[in-house]
Amino acid sequence: MTRTLITGANKGLGFETARRLVEAGHTVYLGSRDADRGRVAADELGARAVPLDVTDEESVRAAAATIEAEGGLDVLVNNAGIAPEWRADNTVVDARELTPALIGQTFETNVFGVVRMLHAFLPLLGRSAAPVVVNVSSSLGSLSRLSGHPGYLGVAYPASKSALNSLTVQYAKAFPEIRINAVCPGFTGTDLNGNSGTQTVEQGAEVIVRMATIGPDGPTGGYVDVDGPVAW
Numbered sequence: 677m678t679r680t681l682i683t684g685a686n687k688g689l690g691f692e693t694a695r696r697l698v699e700a701g702h703t704v705y706l707g708s709r710d711a712d713r714g715r716v717a718a719d720e721l722g723a724r725a726v727p728l729d730v731t732d733e734e735s736v737r738a739a740a741a742t743i744e745a746e747g748g749l750d751v752l753v754n755n756a757g758i759a760p761e762w763r764a765d766n767t768v769v770d771a772r773e774l775t776p777a778l779i780g781q782t783f784e785t786n787v788f789g790v791v792r793m794l795h796a797f798l799p800l801l802g803r804s805a806a807p808v809v810v811n812v813s814s815s816l817g818s819l820s821r822l823s824g825h826p827g828y829l830g831v832a833y834p835a836s837k838s839a840l841n842s843l844t845v846q847y848a849k850a851f852p853e854i855r856i857n858a859v860c861p862g863f864t865g866t867d868l869n870g871n872s873g874t875q876t877v878e879q880g881a882e883v884i885v886r887m888a889t890i891g892p893d894g895p896t897g898g899y900v901d902v903d904g905p906v907a908w
Contacts, residue, residue, distance in 0.1 A: 678806075679749050680888065681705040681739075683730055683793065684756030686717040689812065689861055692881040693753060695721050697888060702751070705743055709756075730756050730789030740796040749800040751808045751888050754790045758782060759833040768830045779832045786836035790843060801854055806892045809847070810884055813858040815901065817841045841899060848897030855894050859883045860901040 680697050684690045686708035694704045698721050706721065707728035708714025718725035726742060729735040743749050760781055761769040769778065790811060801807035815821045816829055817837025841858050848856040861880035887900055 678702045678751060679705070679743070679747060680751035680753065681707060681726070681743060681749055681797070682753040682755055683707040683728060683789075684709075685723075685753075686710065686713045689877055689880050689884065690753075690755040691717055691721075692877040693755065693884045693888070694723050696881055696885045697751075698722050700885075700889065705739075705749075707739065707756070730754075730793055731784050733792060736792050736796045740800065743797075744800055748803055749797055750804040750806060751810070752793065752797050752801060753810045753812070753884060753888055754793055755812045755884070756785060756789060757812060757836075758785045759830070761830045761832050768828060771828070771831055774831055779835070782832040782836050783839070786833070787839045787843070790840060794847060798851070798854075802851075807854040808888060808890060808894075809854060809856040810887045811840055811844050811856070811858045812884060813837045813840050813844070813860055813899065815860045815862075817858075817860075818899070844899070845897050852896065855890055855892070855896045857887050857890075857896060858899045859887050860899070862901065 678701070680702045682690050682694050682704065685694045685706040694706050698704050704721070704723040705726045706714055706718040706723040707726050708717065709729045711727040714725040714727060726739045727735065728739045761778060763769070794809070801809070814837040816834040817840060819838060822834055844856060844858040861883055862875050883900055
């Protein structure tokens with residue numbers, strides 16, 4: 677039985693990914709900052725709720741201890757992410773108003789949260805026969821794609837995803853026995869963007885599920901979107 681942990685999974689892409697992987701036969705640990713919402717979501721899907729705040733060291737360690745005690749982990753999906761510079765009215769914080777605090781808040785979840793998760797769960801993944809890590813990134817983290825985009829889409833969120841892409845490459849080199857990849861689900865309608873995305877969570881979750889279910893001979897250190905592997 678494949679054991680999978682998904683962060684930020686009580687709604688949106690994380691929830692849909694959990695639903696699909698439960699259907700595929702995985703034992704899914706549904707990570708959620710809000711324990712009550714996590715329990716409700718897990719009960720709906722037949723998953724196991726795990727209180728988990730990726731910005732809190734104690735919370736991450738407690739989740740790792742719980743999952744280790746229940747048999748370990750095979751797949752880690754780092755899905756939790758925030759974009760506080762994107763306002764509810766779909767406007768973006770002007771770059772002249774950008775502060776180190778806002779960038780720090782974004783990186784705390786989108787970058788440091790992933791490092792925190794990997795630090796805690798790599799020992800568990802190392803005991804798996806087919807360990808996999810999926811980092812949910814964005815095309816906005818690709819410098820070539822961002823440079824070619826005609827609009828201003830903020831600073832903190834794209835920068836955090838560029839950093840996440842770099843982390844993905846280097847962790848994959850450091851742990852060649854683990855399939856570690858970044859994925860771009862596409863512009864999906866979720867709370868992150870005020871549900872303004874042009875595709876559904878069912879469509880967005882497809883690439884996450886695909887890369888969460890690759891075998892030990894699958895790709896690693898890459899960046900994948902709905903159409904397949906792409907250049908960074």
